[in-house]
Amino acid sequence: MNASVRLAVMLLAPSLAAAAPPASTPPEPGVQWEQTVEMQMAGFAMPAQTSKVCVPTKGMTEPPGAGRDDKCKVTNVKNDGKKMSWSMVCEKEKMTGTGEIVQRADGYDGKMTMTSPDGEMVMKLSGKKLGGACDAAEMKRKVVAIQAEGAAQLAQSCREMAAQGLVSVFTGPNAMCKDPADRAAVCRQAATPDGVSALSAQPASTTQELSSLCGKDLATMKAEACADAGRREAERRCTDGSEKLLSFIGQSCPGETQVVAQRECAGRTYTDLTTCYRSFCTSYAGNLLDKGKKPAAQPPKPEDAAQDAAKKAVKGLLPW
Amino acid sequence: MTILAVAVAVLLAAQEPAPGPVDRFPEAAPSYLVAVDGEVVWARAPDASRAPASLVKLLAALVALESPGLDGWLTVGERAAAATGSRIGLRAGEQVKVRDAVAAMLIASGNDACRAVAEHEAGSAAAFAARMNGRAKILGLERSRFVDPCGHDAKGQHTTARDLERLSRAALANAEIRRLAAQPSVRVTTRAGRVLEAPTTNALLGRLPGADGLKTGFTREAGTCVVAHATRDGREVLVVLLGAPDRWWTAAALVEKAFAEAPRRD
Numbered sequence: 001m002n003a004s005v006r007l008a009v010m011l012l013a014p015s016l017a018a019a020a021p022p023a024s025t026p027p028e029p030g031v032q033w034e035q036t037v038e039m040q041m042a043g044f045a046m047p048a049q050t051s052k053v054c055v056p057t058k059g060m061t062e063p064p065g066a067g068r069d070d071k072c073k074v075t076n077v078k079n080d081g082k083k084m085s086w087s088m089v090c091e092k093e094k095m096t097g098t099g100e101i102v103q104r105a106d107g108y109d110g111k112m113t114m115t116s117p118d119g120e121m122v123m124k125l126s127g128k129k130l131g132g133a134c135d136a137a138e139m140k141r142k143v144v145a146i147q148a149e150g151a152a153q154l155a156q157s158c159r160e161m162a163a164q165g166l167v168s169v170f171t172g173p174n175a176m177c178k179d180p181a182d183r184a185a186v187c188r189q190a191a192t193p194d195g196v197s198a199l200s201a202q203p204a205s206t207t208q209e210l211s212s213l214c215g216k217d218l219a220t221m222k223a224e225a226c227a228d229a230g231r232r233e234a235e236r237r238c239t240d241g242s243e244k245l246l247s248f249i250g251q252s253c254p255g256e257t258q259v260v261a262q263r264e265c266a267g268r269t270y271t272d273l274t275t276c277y278r279s280f281c282t283s284y285a286g287n288l289l290d291k292g293k294k295p296a297a298q299p300p301k302p303e304d305a306a307q308d309a310a311k312k313a314v315k316g317l318l319p320w
Numbered sequence: 321m322t323i324l325a326v327a328v329a330v331l332l333a334a335q336e337p338a339p340g341p342v343d344r345f346p347e348a349a350p351s352y353l354v355a356v357d358g359e360v361v362w363a364r365a366p367d368a369s370r371a372p373a374s375l376v377k378l379l380a381a382l383v384a385l386e387s388p389g390l391d392g393w394l395t396v397g398e399r400a401a402a403a404t405g406s407r408i409g410l411r412a413g414e415q416v417k418v419r420d421a422v423a424a425m426l427i428a429s430g431n432d433a434c435r436a437v438a439e440h441e442a443g444s445a446a447a448f449a450a451r452m453n454g455r456a457k458i459l460g461l462e463r464s465r466f467v468d469p470c471g472h473d474a475k476g477q478h479t480t481a482r483d484l485e486r487l488s489r490a491a492l493a494n495a496e497i498r499r500l501a502a503q504p505s506v507r508v509t510t511r512a513g514r515v516l517e518a519p520t521t522n523a524l525l526g527r528l529p530g531a532d533g534l535k536t537g538f539t540r541e542a543g544t545c546v547v548a549h550a551t552r553d554g555r556e557v558l559v560v561l562l563g564a565p566d567r568w569w570t571a572a573a574l575v576e577k578a579f580a581e582a583p584r585r586d
Contacts, residue, residue, distance in 0.1 A: 270523055270566075271527070281569075285569040285573040289573055290345070290577075292345075294565050
């Protein structure tokens with residue numbers, strides 16, 4: 001949203017307390033007002049924007065729009081009951097400014113001046129009491145509820161991203177997720193087979209950030225993941241999830257590969273193997289062939305050795 | 321003089337044959353060949369003369385299936401019933417459908433079934449072998465000669481990995497052979513109602529993803545052999561192993577490597 005438009009919308013919105021009140025904020029007697037903003041910049045003017053808001057019966061205690069936009073902060077509010085002034089800083093847009101309104105029994109008038117790299121912007125502010133009772137705290141409660149929901153969604157997203165090993169949202173000075181528990185979860189996830197596999201596809205900068213976050217380098221995390229995979233595979237032995245573990249071990253863990261290969265592949269025939277080790281052992285055989293070795297570490301008896309031996313004993317020439 | 325030498329060198333270089341397939345796996349087998357999507361990518365001694373063992377049954381089946389009368393009955397002779405090696409258990413005098421006997425020799429590598437087909441089709445094994453050689457010539461199997469239609473070691477019988485690749489292509493082009501080669505077992509019912517069953521000799525079927533053929537072979541002279549075929553995601557790999565120390569591990573590993581590493585020809 002264009003910064004000036006966003007500012008105008010913010011100013012038109014109902015005024016809120018700077019510090020968000022609890023969701024259980026009790027109703028607050030209020031009166032319907034109509035607020036208008038007319039904005040002007042050099043060579044540019046926005047049509048007057050009008051909206052209805054509920055202002056506390058006791059009168060305006062905060063500048064119009066205060067607390068509605070977390071990108072702009074209102075400070076230095078001075079209010080003697082008739083005249084109210086304030087300062088405003090919008091860091092992202094690099095805008096600063098001041099505002100002032102003079103209150104009457106049936107309304108207020110004032111202006112706000114903001115300065116940004118694009119120039120100066122002047123907003124003429126006015127308010128008119130319309131009458132009619134309303135709950136001035138209703139909007140506050142809605143905002144608090146929305147903020148709470150947003151925080152909960154962010155926390156949930158952070159937990160999910162931690163589980164998925166999405167490192168970037170946890171690292172850097174502007175990290176979106178800062179909960180130490182989530183950060184610890186990212187480090188735990190990184191030291192798992194899935195985490196290491198995911199990291200291998202990430203740029204070096206990401207792995208460096210992760211190393212910094214977790215206090216250990218990628219090689220250490222990989223070694224931990226391999227040890228973990230080797231231990232779990234040895235426990236599971238062809239139960240649920242073994243094939244995934246075996247795939248990771250075969251691709252990423254030379255030491256654990258040797259252990260599994262000696263235990264499950266060496267000396268066995270292709271047809272001897274249970275299904276879940278067949279792919280692993282086939283890969284291992286391929287690696288041996290790549291190294292110029294025979295496909296089995298201890299060349300097994302030929303597939304049909306027992307049969308062959310018996311056949312040879314009977315007759316020498318036995319085609320099949 | 322220098323210009324002449326350069327010109328001669330250029331000419332000689334131009335006459336050098338294109339580099340052949342790489343022998344990337346020297347321990348795979350004394351003679352092997354791996355083709356991906358019809359292109360040979362790795363090979364060792366693909367033109368070396370080798371005993372074919374039962375891989376020759378691919379040609380026997382092709383010749384038999386191209387002959388009329390597949391749905392007729394053949395009578396098992398005494399020689400066929402006495403055939404050694406892999407068998408499905410046919411007895412002399414029994415009658416089986418020609419088509420079933422062909423299936424038995426392809427799936428279970430039954431030598432009794434093979435011999436019965438040969439004698440039924442040509443009167444004798446030798447006469448059938450002559451037919452096979454005629455078909456081999458048409459197929460362009462220039463370095464092959466077949467003496468025993470079922471693959472027993474025989475003097476003068478030889479082939480090469482490259483010829484077997486060509487033979488396999490012809491076999492795969494035959495829908496019936498392609499169908500039979502992928503079967504896990506064969507069931508033959510004699511005319512008298514006796515039922516014979518035998519499993520495939522191809523250990524890759526049902527174990528190696530995508531494996532759908534093609535033929536195994538083993539004799540003392542040939543060693544353990546296999547023509548393995550597999551298809552995945554529209555790609556196909558053919559592996560010919562002759563005399564492999566461990567044909568199943570090797571064939572499975574080469575198929576996996578071929579699918580994983582050979583470039584796609586798009």
